[in-house]
Amino acid sequence: AQSVTQLDSHVSVSEGTPVLLRCNYSSSYSPSLFWYVQHPNKGLQLLLKYTSAATLVKGINGFEAEFKKSETSFHLTKPSAHMSDAAEYFCVVRPNAGGTSYGKLTFGQGTILTVHP
Amino acid sequence: SQTIHQWPATLVQPVGSPLSLECTVEGTSNPNLYWYRQAAGRGLQLLFYSVGIGQISSEVPQNLSASRPQDRQFILSSKKLLLSDSGFYLCALQSKVYGYTFGSGTRLTVV
Numbered sequence: 001a002q003s004v005t006q007l008d009s010h011v012s013v014s015e016g017t018p019v020l021l022r023c024n025y026s027s028s029y030s031p032s033l034f035w036y037v038q039h040p041n042k043g044l045q046l047l048l049k050y051t052s053a054a055t056l057v058k059g060i061n062g063f064e065a066e067f068k069k070s071e072t073s074f075h076l077t078k079p080s081a082h083m084s085d086a087a088e089y090f091c092v093v094r095p096n097a098g099g100t101s102y103g104k105l106t107f108g109q110g111t112i113l114t115v116h117p
Numbered sequence: 118s119q120t121i122h123q124w125p126a127t128l129v130q131p132v133g134s135p136l137s138l139e140c141t142v143e144g145t146s147n148p149n150l151y152w153y154r155q156a157a158g159r160g161l162q163l164l165f166y167s168v169g170i171g172q173i174s175s176e177v178p179q180n181l182s183a184s185r186p187q188d189r190q191f192i193l194s195s196k197k198l199l200l201s202d203s204g205f206y207l208c209a210l211q212s213k214v215y216g217y218t219f220g221s222g223t224r225l226t227v228v
Contacts, residue, residue: 004160006160034217036219043123043207043219043220043221043222044207044209044219045219046216046217049216090160090161105151105161105163105209105217106163107153107160107161107162108160109160110155110160
């Protein structure tokens with residue numbers, strides 16, 4: 001079984017300040033982890049993914065995430081927020097083995113990021 | 118690259134009416150196809166997935182059904198909509214080459 005918990009349903013930051021979106025996961029099998037962003041009335045866009053290579057993953061638009069197995073966390077960060085970063089963000093886990101569970105994505109509840117001028 | 122088309126973008130339907138949401142893909146063959154639903158304030162929930170024509174697996178028993186009549190076509194249906202069926206529905210495809218691609222979604226409001 002696998003699950004994802006995004007610890008904050010809403011995060012509000014000022015433009016130019018750092019962003020931290022928190023994600024904890026559990027998985028019976030070695031997982032791949034993803035962060036997706038969803039702007040209003042748009043589909044999901046992949047920001048970055050961890051697939052058992054380097055634990056610090058760099059994505060698009062200046063976002064990064066670090067896989068910490070000991071903490072079962074995959075937090076998303078960005079040094080300086082931009083107005084265009086305002087959107088909803090989803091942390092996603094996918095097992096890399098496990099019979100019928102293979103390939104299925106489990107989504108976190110989502111975190112809405114608001115960026116103030 | 119692979120692309121996915123999903124329509125309509127928004128839909129308002131009365132309770133008890135039927136539903137048909139369609140999703141088609143391009144640029145890949147024999148993909149895994151998925152229907153997800155996002156209820157207000159919740160993450161995305163997997164409803165159905167398909168690994169091939171006519172092969173449908175249901176994750177959550179409910180008022181909906183899915184069909185895959187062609188390799189690149191995935192349909193979400195209901196015979197009689199309930200108020201609780203309201204939500205945002207996303208079609209997704211997964212291929213070995215390109216990974217996951219999501220449709221733009223359908224916002225369904227049942228009134």
